[in-house]
Amino acid sequence: MSAAPANLILRAKLRDGVVEDIDIVSPRADPSPVFIGLSPDEAATLAGRLFSLCPMAQSLAARAAGEAALGIEVDAARGRERALKLLCERLGEMLRASLLDWPGEAPPAPEDILQLREALKAVREMPQTDEAPQQIEALAAAMLGLNDMFLRQLAAVHADEANWELAAQAPDYLGSADDAAVFEAMTRDPAFSRAPALPGRCAETGAAARQQASGGGLAARLAARRADLAATLDAIRALLAGGAAPEGLLSAQGEASGWGFAAVDSARGRLYHALRLDSAERIADYRIVAPTEWNFHPEGPLARLLRGARIGAGAAAKKRIERLAFVFDPCIRACAEVLDENHA
Amino acid sequence: MCLAIPVQVTELLEGDMARVTLDGVRKTISLALVDDVKPGDYVILHVGYALNKIDPEEAEATLALLAEAGQLQGAGA
Numbered sequence: 535m536s537a538a539p540a541n542l543i544l545r546a547k548l549r550d551g552v553v554e555d556i557d558i559v560s561p562r563a564d565p566s567p568v569f570i571g572l573s574p575d576e577a578a579t580l581a582g583r584l585f586s587l588c589p590m591a592q593s594l595a596a597r598a599a600g601e602a603a604l605g606i607e608v609d610a611a612r613g614r615e616r617a618l619k620l621l622c623e624r625l626g627e628m629l630r631a632s633l634l635d636w637p638g639e640a641p642p643a644p645e646d647i648l649q650l651r652e653a654l655k656a657v658r659e660m661p662q663t664d665e666a667p668q669q670i671e672a673l674a675a676a677m678l679g680l681n682d683m684f685l686r687q688l689a690a691v692h693a694d695e696a697n698w699e700l701a702a703q704a705p706d707y708l709g710s711a712d713d714a715a716v717f718e719a720m721t722r723d724p725a726f727s728r729a730p731a732l733p734g735r736c737a738e739t740g741a742a743a744r745q746q747a748s749g750g751g752l753a754a755r756l757a758a759r760r761a762d763l764a765a766t767l768d769a770i771r772a773l774l775a776g777g778a779a780p781e782g783l784l785s786a787q788g789e790a791s792g793w794g795f796a797a798v799d800s801a802r803g804r805l806y807h808a809l810r811l812d813s814a815e816r817i818a819d820y821r822i823v824a825p826t827e828w829n830f831h832p833e834g835p836l837a838r839l840l841r842g843a844r845i846g847a848g849a850a851a852k853k854r855i856e857r858l859a860f861v862f863d864p865c866i867r868a869c870a871e872v873l874d875e876n877h878a
Numbered sequence: 879m880c881l882a883i884p885v886q887v888t889e890l891l892e893g894d895m896a897r898v899t900l901d902g903v904r905k906t907i908s909l910a911l912v913d914d915v916k917p918g919d920y921v922i923l924h925v926g927y928a929l930n931k932i933d934p935e936e937a938e939a940t941l942a943l944l945a946e947a948g949q950l951q952g953a954g955a
Binding site for chain 1: 936
């Protein structure tokens with residue numbers, strides 16, 4: 535096994551500056567089999583250290599799926615504690631991705647890295663401290679400090695906007711109303727996890743879906759991410775002030791057949807875990823559907839925006855594809871390869 | 879899904895950078911987002927940045943599990 539995480543490859547065939555086809559090659563690590571034979575509690579602990587990104591979302595999805603399979607009810611206080619952990623992680627992950635994953639002209643600026651470090655410290659400490667009000671102010675200040683970075687990204691996108699044109703597609707957002715259909719599909723077919731799709735749908739998940747962004751391409755999704763960051767900060771404030779967690783942040787259900795299912799609205803979108811327990815309450819089957827698999831499905835929303843898009847040629851086309859991938863927020867680095875049929 | 883592959887820091891460099899060995903290949907990474915990393919520590923990496931430090935026992939256990947998952951992938955799972 536290679537220990538180095540491979541990249542997500544977006545291989546575009548161009549002719550006369552238009553994308554004829556796009557091939558998405560994912561390294562697709564699926565560690566689900568390592569959960570087999572564990573207790574639900576062991577699975578939740580393991581999920582928290584098996585993933586480099588969103589470990590809290592992965593761990594709580596595993597825990598909630600296990601509790602659902604066992605018919606365990608979660609009280610309101612525990613639910614709020616989990617919601618705070620999930621929202622804090624979501625905010626930190628989104629900020630980090632926004633800075634580190636942006637395909638810019640230069641590496642992230644040192645002052646932005648410092649602001650990010652402050653923000654990550656605040657979101658890490660907030661769920662574990664009695665001084666959450668101070669932490670949230672530190673977080674808000676760090677986010678304000680990163681505002682210029684967002685403005686630079688938006689300016690770069692707007693400056694290039696007239697040079698390319700995506701294939702128009704109305705967005706089709708995955709939401710908590712789809713949970714039952716996803717659960718049914720993922721338990722019915724083990725291969726669903728690798729390339730999830732619902733009948734007649736081209737589902738997108740992530741910040742744009744949470745914000746119900748009204749279509750558009752790169753700029754609209756970038757703006758949706760900023761709006762979602764602000765909304766997540768507001769949701770943390772509301773939770774700390776005694777309010778309710780956002781609907782659908784963490785939902786779970788169990789079935790008499792032994793399956794337990796959980797969905798979490800993580801930074802990159804809806805994350806699903808399903809597990810089946812045997813009579814000894816050990817895990818007999820485990821399935822995970824990650825948000826990246828919807829957005830980067832071979833026939834998914836990114837591919838549909840790119841097929842038929844007018845994106846130019848060479849290095850400029852490569853950068854445009856990578857920036858579009860950035861707003862769909864893959865959990866691994868996306869690299870575009872451009873094959874120009876005019877020069878093939 | 880991005881697996882958390884622990885890498886061991888072999889040397890601290892100037893400017894909050896460090897050298898790690900990943901898959902037998904020496905690589906330079908940034909420590910700008912983490913505190914108190916020393917040579918010998920294990921960190922989790924993402925796009926050239928250490929995201930967090932983890933204890934050696936946890937790192938060994940995770941590496942063993944990832945190796946197992948790798949064999950499963952190799953078998954077409």
